[in-house]
Amino acid sequence: MTTADRAARAKARTRDDFPPAPEPLPHPVLDSHTHLDIVSAEGDDPVGQIAAANAVGVNRLVQVGVDVASSRWGVELANTQRAVVATVALHPNEAPRLSDLDGALKSIEELAEDPRVRGVGETGLDFFRTGEPGLAAQERSFRAHIALAKRVGKPLVIHDRDAHADILRVLDDEGAPETVVMHCFSGDAAFAAECCRRGFTLSFAGTVTFKNAPHLREAAALAPIGQILVETDAPYLTPMPHRGRPNASYLIPLTVRTLAEARGVPLAEMCQAISANGDRIFGPW
Numbered sequence: 001m002t003t004a005d006r007a008a009r010a011k012a013r014t015r016d017d018f019p020p021a022p023e024p025l026p027h028p029v030l031d032s033h034t035h036l037d038i039v040s041a042e043g044d045d046p047v048g049q050i051a052a053a054n055a056v057g058v059n060r061l062v063q064v065g066v067d068v069a070s071s072r073w074g075v076e077l078a079n080t081q082r083a084v085v086a087t088v089a090l091h092p093n094e095a096p097r098l099s100d101l102d103g104a105l106k107s108i109e110e111l112a113e114d115p116r117v118r119g120v121g122e123t124g125l126d127f128f129r130t131g132e133p134g135l136a137a138q139e140r141s142f143r144a145h146i147a148l149a150k151r152v153g154k155p156l157v158i159h160d161r162d163a164h165a166d167i168l169r170v171l172d173d174e175g176a177p178e179t180v181v182m183h184c185f186s187g188d189a190a191f192a193a194e195c196c197r198r199g200f201t202l203s204f205a206g207t208v209t210f211k212n213a214p215h216l217r218e219a220a221a222l223a224p225i226g227q228i229l230v231e232t233d234a235p236y237l238t239p240m241p242h243r244g245r246p247n248a249s250y251l252i253p254l255t256v257r258t259l260a261e262a263r264g265v266p267l268a269e270m271c272q273a274i275s276a277n278g279d280r281i282f283g284p285w
Contacts, residue, residue: 019242022253025057027271029256030278031249032062032203033122033157033183033231036084037073039248050083053249057271059083060278060285061249062231064122064157064183066091068107078116085282087119087157088112092126095141096134105144112152118282120149121157122183125170128161139170146174155179155281158200164191171198179281184233185219192219196227201281203229206239206247209258217262225263225273229281230255 031053036046053061063078063086065071071088078086088111090104098104112120123145130138149156156177160167164187171180182195185202192202202223208216220228230252238247239254260270 017246018248019238019245019251021052021056021250024055025253025256025271026268027275028057028059029230029252029271029274030060030062030282031058031232031234031252032181032229032278032282033064033205034061034234034249035066035070036061036063036077036234037070039235039246046077046081046084049248049250050081053252054083056250056253058249058252060085060282062087062118062282065089065108065111066122067094068104068111071108071111075111075114075117079114082285085116085118085285086114087121087155088117089121089123089145089157090141091122092124092138092142092159093129096130096137098137101137101141105141105148108145109148112148112154117154119155119157119181120145120152121155121181122159123157124159124183125163125166126159126161127163127166139166142170143174146171146177149177150175153178155181157181157183159183160186168194168198176200181229181281184231184237185216187219188215189218189222192223196223199227201227201229201277203231204255204259205231205233206237206243206251206255208262209239209255210243211240217258220259220262221264225265225270226277228259228274229277230259230274 061084063074065088074086078084180200184205234247260267
């Protein structure tokens, strides 16, 4: 789904559809993966979103690119809003659509050099939306992003949908960058163990709060606390009890509370760990 596709779908909703703000967190955390450009199409400008997040203890946001246009948008925002840093990439579903994949990759490479860009992603593999004809381009793009992350020395942010084994295959084959973030971790405890053994960080979205996702809570419970992040993937994957409504960074506290419960640790301890992990991975804001 391109940025234009996502924005068109977002415009079908209004600002009134957003849930109320939850209770603030006892210690600041970051949203490690959000799409402020798409949430903006739902009726709130980025400055308003940043302020709403800060009011509940979410004081840092990682704006994630999915194509050249959104990546450039994120770089421009990160250079004007100190609470935001950016990542740049071609989404795996974007790669097969492009008539000039090499040209688009070159543009991403140029954007990745900006100091406010703190990661390469979201890239990876998606076997849910992309059929067999597009898989070769998807994997070629993934490998190019891995090489770019290593070349610029920045974290790799992975999109993995129905492709667990192949994600590990390609990363093992290419040699993973020093820092890998598994965006919206969707595997079970066994896959989590494989990722953690490789040193990857697992980023949990609102899906970890869903009643039908005990496997995600099990994965969160076994991962070392130093290898956990939290995200919204806004405007998608809204946590319970607001599933089905648009998501935004100010709703992160609902997910953080679920992670603390799954691990059996105090909420403040969970917040402090997430915050420290974010600073280590993405650098100072």
